[in-house]
Amino acid sequence: MIxxxxxxxxxLGACALCLNALGQQMKVEEQLAGTxxxxxxxxxxxxxxxHVAVVTTQADRRVVLVDGKAGPEYKWIGERRFSxxxxxxxxVAFTGEKYLVVCDGQEGNPYDAIAAGWPxxxxxxxxxxYVVQKGTDWMVVVDGQEGPAYxxxxxxxxxxxxxxxxxxxxxxxxxxxxxxxxGKEQGxxxxxxxxxxxxxxxxxxxxxxxxxxxxxxxxxxxxxAGVAPLSPxxxxxxxxxxxxxxxGTKWALVLDGKRTADYDAVIAGGPTxxxxxxxxxxxxxxxxxxxxxxxxxxxxxxxxxTPKPK
Numbered sequence: 001m002i003x004x005x006x007x008x009x010x011x012l013g014a015c016a017l018c019l020n021a022l023g024q025q026m027k028v029e030e031q032l033a034g035t036x037x038x039x040x041x042x043x044x045x046x047x048x049x050x051h052v053a054v055v056t057t058q059a060d061r062r063v064v065l066v067d068g069k070a071g072p073e074y075k076w077i078g079e080r081r082f083s084x085x086x087x088x089x090x091x092v093a094f095t096g097e098k099y100l101v102v103c104d105g106q107e108g109n110p111y112d113a114i115a116a117g118w119p120x121x122x123x124x125x126x127x128x129x130y131v132v133q134k135g136t137d138w139m140v141v142v143d144g145q146e147g148p149a150y151x152x153x154x155x156x157x158x159x160x161x162x163x164x165x166x167x168x169x170x171x172x173x174x175x176x177x178x179x180x181x182x183g184k185e186q187g188x189x190x191x192x193x194x195x196x197x198x199x200x201x202x203x204x205x206x207x208x209x210x211x212x213x214x215x216x217x218x219x220x221x222x223x224x225a226g227v228a229p230l231s232p233x234x235x236x237x238x239x240x241x242x243x244x245x246x247x248g249t250k251w252a253l254v255l256d257g258k259r260t261a262d263y264d265a266v267i268a269g270g271p272t273x274x275x276x277x278x279x280x281x282x283x284x285x286x287x288x289x290x291x292x293x294x295x296x297x298x299x300x301x302x303x304x305x306t307p308k309p310k
Contacts, residue, residue, distance in 0.1 A: 034068015046086040053080055053089055064091055064102075071105060079118060083125030090119045090128055101141075103128055108144060115153070122164035129158045129167060140169050140180075147183060154192055161197045162238075168195060168202050179204055179215065186218055193227055198238030205231060205243070214243050214254070221257055225249075228266065235273045242271040242279045253281050255294055263290070 037056040045052045054065045061073040064080070066089050078092030078099075090103040098110030101119050111132040118130035129142045137149035140158050154170025154177070161167070168181045176188035181202060193205030193212070203216040211223025214232050226246030234241050243254045250262035253271055263283035270281040279294045 034065065035070075036068060037065065044080050044082070046082050048086070051082060051086045051089075053082070053091070055080075064093075071102065072107075078114070079116070081119055081121060083121040084123060085125045088121065088125055088128075090121070092119070092130075099132075101128075101130055108141070109146075117156075120158075120160075122160040123162060124164040127160065127164055127167075129160065131158070138171075140167075140171075142167050147180070157195065159195050159197060159202075161200050161202060163199050165200055166202065168197075168204070170195075177206075179206065181218070186215065194230060194232065196232050196234050196241070198234035198236075201234065201238055203232045203234065203241050212245070214241070214245075216241055221254075224254075228268070228270075230269065231271065233271060233273065235277070235279075240273075240279075242273065244271055244281060251283065253279065253283075253292060253294075255279055260292060263292075 037054065039056055041055045041057055041062065043052055043054045051067055055077045056063055056065065058073060061075065062077045063073050064071045064077055074093040075096040076094035078094070080089070080091040082089050088104055090101055092114050093100055093102050095110065098112065099114045100110045101108040101114065103119070111134055113133035115131035115133070119128050120130065121128055127143050129140060131153045132139055132141055134149070138151065138153045139149055140147040140153060142158065150171040150173050152172040158167050158169035166182050168179060170192040171178050171180050177190065177192050178185040178187035179189070179192060180186075187206070189206040189208050191207035195202065195204040201217055203214060205227040206213055206215050206220070208220060208223070211225065212227045213220040213223055214227065215221070216232070224245040225248055228244035228251075231243035231245070232241050233243070240256050244266045245252055245254050245259070247259070247262055250264065251266045252259040252262050253266070263285050265284045267282035271279050272281070273279055274293070276296065278296060281292050283290050283292050
């Protein structure tokens with residue numbers, strides 16, 4: 001009985017020590033970053049939660065505070081972006097007469113409009129691009145420099161190359177479309193499709209004359225009846241490209257210009273480069289669903305297709 005009492009007393013003593021330790025306040029280091037307004041209209045935080053941009057109202061004006069530090073007053077605040085490494089911040093502002101982009105506290109040139117979805121930083125965060133309207137003309141601004149005037153800029157462009165060194169966007173003039181790469185026009189085309197990048201390389205789908213082509217590093221492929229919406233794509237190492245294309249009324253997988261047998265349909269979402277270097281799609285022929293993969297690199301064969309119908 002005495003031993004049991006001693007055991008209970010020891011356990012209770014240990015619990016008391018635990019509770020006492022939990023009750024102690026942990027010491028931390030505090031550094032004043034700025035102020036946080038009582039009235040917040042909207043805010044944007046970085047994924048790690050270590051930086052925040054807050055829009056607050058002051059009468060009929062709006063102010064952006066980045067990590068507690070206030071910027072100039074504007075009539076309206078639009079799109080806001082942190083760079084990928086969160087070291088830079090840019091946003092669209094309306095003065096009451098013109099629109100402009102403010103990057104790292106510095107105002108850009110005023111314009112009649114700035115397209116929705118912009119500005120955007122390059123992958124390394126060192127460059128900034130956005131689409132603007134001046135009168136009836138549309139232009140792309142990269143690193144503060146205006147490009148040529150066009151009648152329209154392709155949606156979701158400009159696109160920075162994966163290594164941030166180059167910029168591509170689609171632009172229209174006199175009814176024709178051009179792929180503009182670092183200020184140099186490629187085309188003309190009847191239309192432009194998806195854009196892919198790897199390293200310094202670009203690939204995109206384009207409607208040339210009566211056919212669709214895949215343009216890689218400025219060189220067009222053989223013509224096809226159509227190109228799937230998510231094609232082309234690059235391999236992770238950037239050495240190969242793949243696309244799903246329409247051939248007549250059928251569909252096929254193309255890898256570096258060489259294609260498989262035809263299929264009735266290809267399931268949306270591909271093609272996909274696998275970790276082992278193969279490319280895979282899901283495709284149908286008749287009432288059969290096939291998983292189609294290219295052969296492993298270095299086997300001496302081009303494609304692994306499904307059996308052709310007898």
